Amino acid sequence: xxxxxxxxxxxxxxxxxxxxxxxxxxxxxxxxxxxxxxxxxxxxxxxxxxxxxxxxxxxxxxxxxxxxxxxxxxxxxxxxxxxxxxxxxxxxxxxxxxxxxxxxxxxxxxxxxxxxxxxxxxxxxxxxxxxxxxxxxxxxxxxxxxxxxxxxxxxxxxxxxxxxxxxxxxxxxxxxxxxxxxxxxxxxxxxxxxxxxxxxxxxxxxxxxxxxxxxxxxxxxxxxxxxxxxxxxxxxxxxxxxxxxxxxxxxxxxxxxxxxxxxxxxxxxxxxxxxxxxxxxxxxxxxxxxxxxxxxxxxxxxxxxxxxxxxxxxxxxxxxxxxxxxxxxxxxxxxxxxxxxxxxxxxxxxxxxxxxxxxxxxxxxxxxxxxxxxxxxxxxxxxxxxxxxxxxxxxxxxxxxxxxxxxxxxxxxxxxxxxxxxxxxxxxxxxxxxxxxxxxxxxxxxxxxxxxxxxxxxxxxxxxxxxxxxxxxxxxxxxxxxxxxxxxxxxxxxxxxxxxxxxxxxxxxxxxxxxxxxxxxxxxxxxxxxxxxxxxxxxxxxxxxxxxxxxxxxxxxxxxxxxxxxxxxxxxxxxxxxxxxxxxxxxxxxxxxxxxxxxxxxxxxxxxxxxxxxxxxxxxxxxxxxxxxxxxxxxxxxxxxxxxxxxxxxxxxxxxxxxxxxxxxxxxxxxxxxxxxxxxxxxxxxxxxxxxxxx
Numbered sequence: 001x002x003x004x005x006x007x008x009x010x011x012x013x014x015x016x017x018x019x020x021x022x023x024x025x026x027x028x029x030x031x032x033x034x035x036x037x038x039x040x041x042x043x044x045x046x047x048x049x050x051x052x053x054x055x056x057x058x059x060x061x062x063x064x065x066x067x068x069x070x071x072x073x074x075x076x077x078x079x080x081x082x083x084x085x086x087x088x089x090x091x092x093x094x095x096x097x098x099x100x101x102x103x104x105x106x107x108x109x110x111x112x113x114x115x116x117x118x119x120x121x122x123x124x125x126x127x128x129x130x131x132x133x134x135x136x137x138x139x140x141x142x143x144x145x146x147x148x149x150x151x152x153x154x155x156x157x158x159x160x161x162x163x164x165x166x167x168x169x170x171x172x173x174x175x176x177x178x179x180x181x182x183x184x185x186x187x188x189x190x191x192x193x194x195x196x197x198x199x200x201x202x203x204x205x206x207x208x209x210x211x212x213x214x215x216x217x218x219x220x221x222x223x224x225x226x227x228x229x230x231x232x233x234x235x236x237x238x239x240x241x242x243x244x245x246x247x248x249x250x251x252x253x254x255x256x257x258x259x260x261x262x263x264x265x266x267x268x269x270x271x272x273x274x275x276x277x278x279x280x281x282x283x284x285x286x287x288x289x290x291x292x293x294x295x296x297x298x299x300x301x302x303x304x305x306x307x308x309x310x311x312x313x314x315x316x317x318x319x320x321x322x323x324x325x326x327x328x329x330x331x332x333x334x335x336x337x338x339x340x341x342x343x344x345x346x347x348x349x350x351x352x353x354x355x356x357x358x359x360x361x362x363x364x365x366x367x368x369x370x371x372x373x374x375x376x377x378x379x380x381x382x383x384x385x386x387x388x389x390x391x392x393x394x395x396x397x398x399x400x401x402x403x404x405x406x407x408x409x410x411x412x413x414x415x416x417x418x419x420x421x422x423x424x425x426x427x428x429x430x431x432x433x434x435x436x437x438x439x440x441x442x443x444x445x446x447x448x449x450x451x452x453x454x455x456x457x458x459x460x461x462x463x464x465x466x467x468x469x470x471x472x473x474x475x476x477x478x479x480x481x482x483x484x485x486x487x488x489x490x491x492x493x494x495x496x497x498x499x500x501x502x503x504x505x506x507x508x509x510x511x512x513x514x515x516x517x518x519x520x521x522x523x524x525x526x527x528x529x530x531x532x533x534x535x536x537x538x539x540x541x542x543x544x545x546x547x548x549x550x551x552x553x554x555x556x557x558x559x560x561x562x563x564x565x566x567x568x569x570x571x572x573x574x575x576x577x578x579x580x581x582x583x584x585x586x587x588x589x590x591x592x593x594x595x596x597x598x599x600x601x602x603x604x605x606x607x608x609x610x611x612x613x614x615x616x617x618x619x620x621x622x623x624x625x626x627x628x629x630x631x632x633x634x635x636x637x638x639x640x641x642x643x644x645x646x647x648x649x650x651x652x653x654x655x656x657x658x659x660x661x662x663x664x665x666x667x668x669x670x671x672x673x674x675x676x677x678x679x680x681x682x683x684x685x686x687x688x689x690x691x692x693x694x695x
Contacts, residue, residue: 007657008066011059013646022581023602027615029578031643039637040208043165046631046664057631057642060660064626067657071686078484078682083675084422085480093402093415095390096120097382100153102129111673112136115147115156129156129175136673140665141632143672145190150198151246155181155220157201159190164632164667166190166210170203172220181221191239196246196266202228204238210586210634212238215251217269229253229262229273235589242266243289244338244384248313250287256470256512256593259284263316276316287316290338291360296321297336297345303327305504308336308345325358332504334473337378340385342407346378348473351433351445351502353377355391357407365410371395372433373447373476394418394478396449396492397426420480428452429486431476436495436522436529442510444522445496445503447476448535449486455534461565461692462491462536464527468499468519469548470594471508481681485688491535497522497552513596514603517611520555527563538563539695542688546570547636547668550627554613554644557622566624566691568684571633571668574613575640577605586634614640617647621654624691626684629660632667656695 015030036042036050068075088108094101094117101120104113112132118125129149136142139162147158156175159168170185170192185192185203189212192203198220205214215238216225231238231253239252249264251273258281262273276287276294285298294316296309308325311317325333325345334353336345343358353376355367367376374395379402381390387408394400399418405411432448454460463485467474474494482492496502499511499519511519527543530536541564545553550572557567573579581598582588596604609615625648627641645660652658661683663670671677 007655008063010063010649010657011056013056013642013649020578020581022598023600023605025602025605025609027577027609029643031639031646032578034639034642034646035637036639040210043210043632043634044163044167046163049631053639054664057638057660057662057664060642060645061662061664064659064661067659068683068687068690071690074689075679075682075686078685079678081422081484082481082678082681085420085424085483086674087419087421093390093404094118094123095381097149098153100149102149102382106674107133111675112142115158117149127175129173130158135160141667141672143669146192148192148194149175150194150220151196152198155194155198157192157194159188159192161190164630164663164665164669164672166634166667167206170201172201182218183223185218185225189238193240193242193249195249195269196242197269200269202240202249202251202269204240209234209584211590214238215240226270228264233589234583235592237590243287245289245340246384248287248289252286253279254284255590257282257284258593259286261285261287263287276311277318285318287311288336288338289313290343291340295324295336295338295343297333299505301327304506304509305329305331306333308333308343329506330504332501334501335378337389338384339387339389339407342387342389344378344389344407346376348501348504351447351473351476351496353475355389357389359407367391367405371398371431373431374398375475375477377475390415396431396447396476396478397429399424399426399478418478424480424483430454434529434533436526438498438518438525439521440518442498442518442522444498444526446526446530447494447496448491448530449482449493450491450535451486451489454489454491458531458534458537460489460491460536461688462493462530462541463544463688464493464495464523464530464536464541465544465549466495466497466519466523466526466552467545467547467549468495468497468511468522468552470499471501471505473500473502481678481685484682485685488689490688491530493526493530493535495523495526497526499548512594514607516595516607517555519552520559520611523552523556524560524563527560540565540692542566542568542691544568544570544684544688545572548573550574550636550641551576551613555611555616557625557648558613558616558618558620561620561622564623565695566626566688568626568628568687569641569644570628570670570680570684571630571636572613572627572641572644573636574627574644576612577608577615579637579640580608585637614644614647617644617651619651619653622648622652622656622658623654624656624687624694625658626687627658627660628670628680628684629662630667630670631662631664635668638662 091105094103115130157172168188168190189204215229251262260279288295307327309321379390402416434446435443550569553569554574598605629641
């Protein structure tokens, strides 16, 4: 139904002339003032935000609340429904590690989990390792990136963020006393690992630009940090982990298409790291210790969809790699795990996956698919010398199921099935896997969820989600949240566009760099195909994308605004040209391989400008738009959606509102409490319903 009440007047952002000349090109950025020149300090202390910017963002929040004020009851109902599908008291299958089993659980009404353990033979005797609720009580935002116990089971460490800026503090506690051991570690990226000797902690330092650039070693209980590795290339990120075997510590450095690993023997954690194989542009590899060898997951030698090699642990250079699993185009090996007598890997083909196991003798078998669209994932574990594999199965209609699988006997044990307290019958729903024909003839997978009796005659509204970057696949998972739309007669669909890896690594390459426009045209092709198949109608579709998926939202808003009643863009990457031209921002140098470097490459500048959402805003009849940002977001800075909304509002030829909601107390991930986060989901669903009803 059309809108019947007059809309409030939106904030009018001031325009300050700002001419930018770059590589012989000229652009204008009249809203550049929204970027606080002291943004790095704001990440650490949001109260330092310049007052004129804060005033503008608060005015935008007020305007959005006023526009959607008629949906408040609906939002409350949606929150109640979503909460009703969640267990108030929840626990997850314990993971055994020697004499102990470790797990997380939620108490009734708790926003955050409790990390705990019990003796494997005495599950009634619980020991709490970390109660996140107690730690979060005095903070508006609280998140833990990594939490881990030491191999000797005496220590527990965790990395906490209290601003949303992803600048973490690491604390190490003595489990027996609950007391801290030594001062906390500040300015951490959130990643750390105990050395297998349990006496040392390796952690990653963030530089002033927010990039993980150094690995330090600290003796537990001390306050001295020893530099172990420093990455000089601003485009490379650093990681560190101990192998499952407990024999090695591995430092990794890499970007989106090149990587390098450095090795430290666990027996000598203070040894200098040794490079396994020097970086070579375009070659990626990761090492997984297995007996006296390393299993190498790599794309070397033209193995676009990756292959597995074996390398001797005392000579792991590429010259000594020998084939273990041959490369097969279209079968993308996404990850692997090693056990004492088993090698396990996960592979994806045509937007679905399977898990393969190989024994020391070379015998292989697989966990087979069960539905047209599903997700089969490895769920980790601490033990190396075991025949038990943990995995999770789910689909858009089937709640999560946690399994223990005996690889030798090939027997499954169901450990837990996700319970939906308000009730869920998979038979009431149906999942479709469709293929849309892209403009260049490629077939783009689409996953669709609807009620089993939903009519495919174009009468139902449609929410279409897309991402399409970094080779990240959007898995067809079970979501209790989307059921609130589906139960109201909507279809929910995922467009598995190029830029992800749903159809292999070439699917990623087909939506990267010079091929980036394929992500946008694929999304449009999916929308058109869904309309042709009766899953929606042009003008009654709401598009949804987050982060780099927000880039897709910005592009399709400019390319085909007529298809959509509304567009949701959460922490959206929509100011691509300006961001990729600012080398001081955390992700800019690491992202140049993904999009191109417009500071040095004219062709990259022209390509990015041709699709950049902010640059391509023109006088058009835009649909209703809801953009959502986070003030302390270090990945997609708050000013990107703010600038985009201001320019859209200035140019739109329709009466449909363009709205901005900035979370002034969070960053990229939004609200962290499990119930608090429901409010964001309810706002998005309420906006979608409102956008279709008022179109």
